[in-house]
Each structure stands twice: as C-alpha cells, then as structure tokens.
Amino acid sequence: MAVHADLHTHTTASDGDLTPSELVALAAARRLGALAITDHDTLKGVLEGVQAGNAQGLMVIPGVEISAVFEPGTLHMLGYFGVHPAGLEADLDRVQQARSERFPKIIRRLNDLGCMITLEEVAAIAGDAQIGRPHIAKALIARGYAKTFDEAFNRWLGKGKPAYVEKEKLSCEEAIALILKHGGVPVMAHPFTLELEDTDLKDFMAQHKERGLRGIEVYYPEHSHAQMRLYRDIARSLGLVATGGTDFHGQNRISAHLGDTGVDKDHLKALMDLL
Numbered sequence: 001m002a003v004h005a006d007l008h009t010h011t012t013a014s015d016g017d018l019t020p021s022e023l024v025a026l027a028a029a030r031r032l033g034a035l036a037i038t039d040h041d042t043l044k045g046v047l048e049g050v051q052a053g054n055a056q057g058l059m060v061i062p063g064v065e066i067s068a069v070f071e072p073g074t075l076h077m078l079g080y081f082g083v084h085p086a087g088l089e090a091d092l093d094r095v096q097q098a099r100s101e102r103f104p105k106i107i108r109r110l111n112d113l114g115c116m117i118t119l120e121e122v123a124a125i126a127g128d129a130q131i132g133r134p135h136i137a138k139a140l141i142a143r144g145y146a147k148t149f150d151e152a153f154n155r156w157l158g159k160g161k162p163a164y165v166e167k168e169k170l171s172c173e174e175a176i177a178l179i180l181k182h183g184g185v186p187v188m189a190h191p192f193t194l195e196l197e198d199t200d201l202k203d204f205m206a207q208h209k210e211r212g213l214r215g216i217e218v219y220y221p222e223h224s225h226a227q228m229r230l231y232r233d234i235a236r237s238l239g240l241v242a243t244g245g246t247d248f249h250g251q252n253r254i255s256a257h258l259g260d261t262g263v264d265k266d267h268l269k270a271l272m273d274l275l
Helices: 020-029 046-056 093-112 119-126 133-143 149-157 172-181 198-209 225-238 265-274
Strands: 005-009 034-037 059-068 075-080 185-188 215-219 241-244
Touching: 005 059, 005 075, 005 241, 005 265, 020 034, 020 046, 034 046, 046 059, 059 172, 075 172, 093 119, 093 133, 119 133, 133 149, 172 185, 172 198, 185 241, 198 225, 215 225, 225 241, 241 265
Parallel strands: 005 034, 034 059, 185 215, 215 241
Antiparallel strands: 059 075, 075 185
16 A cells, blocks of 8 residues: 555654654655644644645644553544644643653652652753653663663553553543544554454444544554454444554654555545545
8 A cells, every 4th residue: 555644643742753843844755645743642733733734735634642541451542633623732631731740750760760860851851842751761761771762661661660650541432522522533543552352352443433433543563464454344344444654753763664654545535534
C-alpha cells in the first residue's frame, strides 16, 4: 500500500521531539499528502500544525491521543476532527492535571532508587511542552543512569518498572464520549496493547462500536502481518474505518520513519467522509 497519510504523530506539545512546524516540514519533505497530529491528551500543537500545513500545501488533521483505563493491557483512544475542536482542551484539563501530579512522584521514586535527577532539570528539558516520561528518560541519559531511551524505560520508567507511577485516566467509554461530544471520530489505537485474545478483541470492539467507536488503527509499525490481517478483518466485519500511522515521536527514537506506516488515499477518504 502506498502511504499517503501518517495518522499518528506527536510533537513538542506532548512528548515528541519536533515542533508542529518542524513535523509538517518533515512530512512535506517525505512527500506525504496528509498528516494527523495526535499529541497525548492535548491539542496545543494543532493550530500551529494546521497553519504550517496550509503554508506547505499539506493537509493537517486535528487529532488527539487520550489515555484510558484498561486492564490487563494499555488502551489509547485516537480522536480525529474535521476542524479544531474548540472546548476540548478545557475538557482535558483534568487529565492534564493528573499528569502534572504524576511526574514528581516518578522523580521521587527515582531519587529513592539512587537516580538523583530533579523536577527542575526535567522541566528545562521539556521546555514549553507538558512533561512526559521521555523527558525524564532524557534526564536519566544526561546524568548517565541510562544510555538509551529503551534502557531508561526497560529499567526504570516502563509499566511495572520500579519508578513507574500509574496516571489517572478516563474510562474507555468516557474517552469515546468526549471525542464524540466535540464532533470527532474515535479510533482504537494499536489494539495489540490491549493484550486481548483474538475473539475477546473482536467482542470488545463490537461492544464499543455500540458506544460510538468508529475505527481501528490497523497499520502500525509494531503490528505483525497476522495482526494487521486480524484487525482489518474486524474492521470490515464491524463496519469500522481502518486507520494507520507510525506513532512518530522523533528522528532519534523511532521504530519507523515518519510516513513509513500509514494509509493510502482510499483509507484517508473513508476517515474524512466520517469527519
């Protein structure tokens, strides 16, 4: 499939390395036709991205990636919008407040474990962006406690690791409802992270279609060919739109380059028709 649009990317508005303008410039350089900016629990990078896209002749789709409660795995809900959804940022404030309370706890745990970093140096690394675990990973690397992002997460920051702190999240139903409230299309991100068996996954998707789920992220760098076939079949059988993207965070910490994974023009049209 010829990739025309990368529908899952992050900027410095959350935990990406590139500003929205830099991300758009890279997308244009890689000859993409469209890009969705889907920062974690915020739309603060969207307006700059849309303006940069207009200047470059590149379609930039407003989006967001919302973390939701789920066991045994991890659930992220992508939301796509036809226009910038005024008011959604205010509705996400509770999630943002929970994030701001989480990171001092992570740093205290790291200090207790002998990793003497401070919130101030992490905030300096984050700059104007909201603090995220990748910024803490950068501080660990700068201090010599880890050599790479993978080591920082595998040793300290990943789920279940010694410095991990769970964050307050919306329920899956709340995330879907919030996206629908603002005129968006809710899409289940990278379904493999739910850690459900195949039949349970289809039942889960069917249940949430009844609650407003409109799509599944089928094309993703960490999906195997068998997983992509499964997710594509579920999408077809349930009448859900199939989306895809790289989950791009930056040039130096990626499993795929921007636009390596995504959707073609037909898949993009199916999403835009819903918007």
